[in-house]
Amino acid sequence: MFKKFFNLCFNLYYISPLDLADAAETNRIHTLFMSVILFLFGLTGLVIHNFIQEVNPFNYRIYFALFMLVSLCAFFISLKTKNVERKKAYIWKTLPFYMDFCLGISAGVYNFYILGQPFNGFIVFCITGFIALCAFSFSPFLFSICLTIGFGIMIPGLYANFVFTGIFDSVLVLFTMYFLSLYKRRAEKKFILMLKKQKKSLEARTFGNFTLLYENKVIKFARTKSTELMAYLIFKNGSSVRTKELISVLWGEYADSARYGASLRNLIVDIKHSLAELEIQQFFIAEYNNFRINPEIIKCDYYDFLANDPQAIKKFAGEFMNQYSWAEDVTGFLERKVLK
Known part of the structure; x- marks a missing residue:
């Protein structure tokens, strides 16, 4: 039963890394721009919070410093992987995307519990998922795992702040992102197959x-x-x-x-x-x-x-x-x- 399900998923959604080499280059370019935006966000937040009297200024400084550090690493890795061999391109050029993506998910959780801003936390979590769906090519299974971990950590806080209604609404958003990621990968696979037919001409x-x-x-x-x-x-x-x-x-x-x-x-x-x-x-x-x-x-x-x-x-x-x-x-x- 499990083997049949695995084979079905493999046939529907698996794309070889070589076929995704061009999508990897798009990931790399988009990550370059996204990393710059995230770095500037972290830098601006750090500067502003140095002049604002917050209850827990240290927590805010850690929050914005993490944005700067991770986005900077993602930016330089994206620069270095420009000419990587095409067989390895998808892995190396998509790695910085996962760094920024996990940063966004972690920022949502950090907002939720450490900064005491549950609404902002869930908004950051959702924005991260939908930006990934709109601008990047990725494995829907890795995407789902990252979302599930982040969501699982936030469940107690969702219940404490928004009771059952908040949890049900959040699950709906989560499953929407799951299905959109699968739909996107399926459409991507069909498109690549169409392009391969074009290669004959x-x-x-x-x-x-x-x-x-x-x-x-x-x-x-x-x-x-x-x-x-x-x-x-x-x-x-x-x-x-x-x-x-x-x-x-x-x-x-x-x-x-x-x-x-x-x-x-x-x-x-x-x-x-x-x-x-x-x-x-x-x-x-x-x-x-x-x-x-x-x-x-x-x-x-x-x-x-x-x-x-x-x-x-x-x-x-x-x-x-x-x-x-x-x-x-x-x-x-x-x-x-x-x-x-």
């Missing part, structure tokens, strides 16, 4: 001149630089690239960001429009001035080469994206890899 050829094809036809952009931008992102293999780096690659090391920023935005619009016309989804991703492609949904000889595919290695003839000067160093790297 989308191909990048990098040995020799760079060519991007969809259904065996070359994808033509309105601007020449759009093709080079896509080539560079494919070379980056799913890593996020900032605006400044793209401008440097496309227009030279000393190109002025202020001058070429508008040109880059035009390229982004061109790429989005061209891919949308072909109904290519979730391949080119732009988030908070970070740009990347999802390498899991495209066939690419360069990716096969990196995976030590014998046919790809045999196919390489010492040429890689010949049109672009920045690709010369990559050619040398590939040649050395062949000789090993």
Whole structure:
């Protein structure tokens, strides 16, 4: 009975870490911004409470100091994991999210008992859960475990402050978050399966001149630089690239960001429009001035080469994206890899 239930859950909700590598990068970027917000919240609270006469000032200082410490750790881990190997990306890039998430749950409990603010505590608990549901990709089971532990600790306080009605309302909110997390993971799995079907039609050829094809036809952009931008992102293999780096690659090391920023935005619009016309989804991703492609949904000889595919290695003839000067160093790297 238990085995059947486990197999059912596995088939419905399990997604391999490699398939979640792109979602992990989104988690990483969102955690960077969320950690900054939490750090500023802790810093502001600490400064303000130094000037306010509270009954237990030490408890408040611990509360805000924890926000600063944990969010700062999450921020720097998110920075360090940018270029982690894709097979390990989901674990390492999602770890800082769990740090911030557990911080939010713990803050709710701390408000509830230590600061003597049960209403604020439960609000913090709920806000933490719903922000996670809206902005992050995560395991619904780990999510549920964290929520259950936090809620279990708060049950005596809920009963003492809000009696049975408060407990019933809280359980309703809790189960709503449980089911939303399962629904989200199921929808995420269906979407990834759809993207994998798209992989059969989308191909990048990098040995020799760079060519991007969809259904065996070359994808033509309105601007020449759009093709080079896509080539560079494919070379980056799913890593996020900032605006400044793209401008440097496309227009030279000393190109002025202020001058070429508008040109880059035009390229982004061109790429989005061209891919949308072909109904290519979730391949080119732009988030908070970070740009990347999802390498899991495209066939690419360069990716096969990196995976030590014998046919790809045999196919390489010492040429890689010949049109672009920045690709010369990559050619040398590939040649050395062949000789090993």
